[in-house]
Amino acid sequence: MSEKVTAKTAGIGVPRLQLKGINKTFGAVRALMNVDFEAYAGEVVGLVGDNGAGKSTLIKVISGVYIPDSGDYFIEGESVHITSPQDANRLGIETVYQDLALCDNLDVVANLWLGREELLMGTLNEVEMERLTLNVLRSLDVKIPSVRVPVAALSGGQRQSIAVAKTILRKPKVVLLDEPTAALGVAQTKQVLQLIRRLREQGLAVVVISHNLHDVFEVVDRAIVMRLGRRSATFDIKSTTPEKVVGAITGAEFGEIPAGTEAEV
Amino acid sequence: MSNELKTKNFVVEKLPGLAGTVPPPPAENFSIKTLLRQDLGFLPVLVTLLIIVVFFQISTNGIFLDPRNISNLLQQVVSVGIIGIAAVLVLLLGEIDLSLAAVSQTCGAITAVLSVYQEWNGWAAILVGLVAGAAIGLVNGFFIAVLRVPSFIVTLAGSIFYAGILLLVLGRQTTLTVRDPILRDLAPNYMDNLFGWLVPLVGIGLYIAFVLLEQRRRAAIGLKTKTPLRLGIQFSLTVIVPVAVIWLLQSYNGVPIAGLIWVGLVVTFWILLTRTTYGRHLYAVGGNSEAARRAGINTTLMKLSIFALASTLAAFAGIMLLSRSTAAASQIDSTLLLRAIAAAVIGGVSLFGGRGSIWAVVLGALVIGSLENGLTLQDQEQSIKNVIEGVVLILAVTADALARRSSNRR
16 A cells, blocks of 8 residues: 655545445445545545446445445545435535536526525525626636526537536535546546636535546545545645556555456546 | 525635625626517517418408407417416426326316305306316326326326216216306406506506616626517517507407416416526426436425426316306316417427526417417318317427427537
């Protein structure tokens, strides 16, 4: 195990989010084995690993979808008990899944405020919601032609940004992004990476699951590598190379050269 | 509530520069494309309606736009129009209700039977008819929302079942004539001249006041406002069209009460759909049910309530039909349901859920009603009427499918 964490990015104070000794099995499959995880305020953590390494399981444990068999969950140092996604949301953990969960037929404002609309004398306060929407989008530096177009008319990057902005309205402590750039072109990927930087500037702990090592090196401060259900390595991105990370993902670091398999990066 | 307040603070503290200063309100781009997407989305249907009107006006030597015929036309479309509102609600959910016509006539018959055989007071009979509609809707909704049976099957079975109930309720009678003055006067009467003008004009005045108020609120905090030109066009249309119609109707017998009730229902549901969380959530469930669920919307309750609302509206339409024809019939009018759904679809309500406005029903019902009325004036055979109405419907649904495909292409 190579723990290469610098004092600059981690270890200062109490982590926003911390998991210790998480185990999760599905029947005979041990998806997570004694996994620790931590994310600090104002940093972007990349969660990387090959298919089946346990990334998704870990994210689902963090976001409350799965309940771990054993292990402890801390938010800002306090032990919490999370049994549902709603619990996680209440405690300030927001997850943006790959499907984004947007209503294509509704405009940007309606999507952002869905389920928690501002009211004025029992009716929708469109003016106030539009104003706050513009403020949030500006604070995240998201540019869209109009907040009154249906989100179906927006590009993939813009939709991703809207999905993130929707979580920001809930004033989260930690934002988890599941493959935020997976379906995007070059320009749109750039937009989303910029958005992730803005989230970090706002003092959030951001966790990004990614298959794309290029993106990881663009935006992430610290990369946590999962391999075969274990946390196999942690890298400070500024002092490492893609080769080393790939090595950790494929297990080449430990001398076991995967026969005929390419690391999916 | 406290959560919302926190959000506001959060936003403001992130943007110190924006909290205090108000930049000059940017005017909105006045392009044909945005107009087509927003206010003029109805343009194709409106043009279709105009073509139909002009065609019949010429081919019937001016009888079509005669005040008397317009008054008839308006009364003819009320039942289809009210069931059409119900159809819009269900279609917005992305579901379908094939039992609306059967429910409508069954509940009308229940009201008729209570009035004639049980000698109930007219209002009490109407109330029970409406409650029966709501109960039927809850049963439909239970199968669809809770047991997750496809709405197509549930309501198809329902339509057969309620047609049977209709026969049971009416017994050996094939028609049951009502005599209660309350029931008989509901639909066919006219407003007196003063109220015929006053009620619509007050409504229009309120609408204009609300639009102007909202524009002022938007300008005050620096949001985009509509250009005066666009507001002018919008207001002229909302004044000119109703005034012209009322003027025509007043030169015959006045504004039909049934027509006013219909438009009143459309306005009520328009406010419900566009100005309340309930309406917003309905569109959300129709657009992406999973996203709506994750946003904390109770999708099961939404479906239940919409089916209950739709069946209640259908029951009301049935009572209006009973009042207009003064009798309940044991035979289900086979075209009632299809014309109501066609009215919604022709007006641009998507069959796939989440897209369309309640005003679609007004335009759609007028298109269908004008065709029916005009072809009757021309003494056309039923066969020709059916063929033409069928062609118009398939064109409307094709347009919907094509529009949907192009909007999905990003």
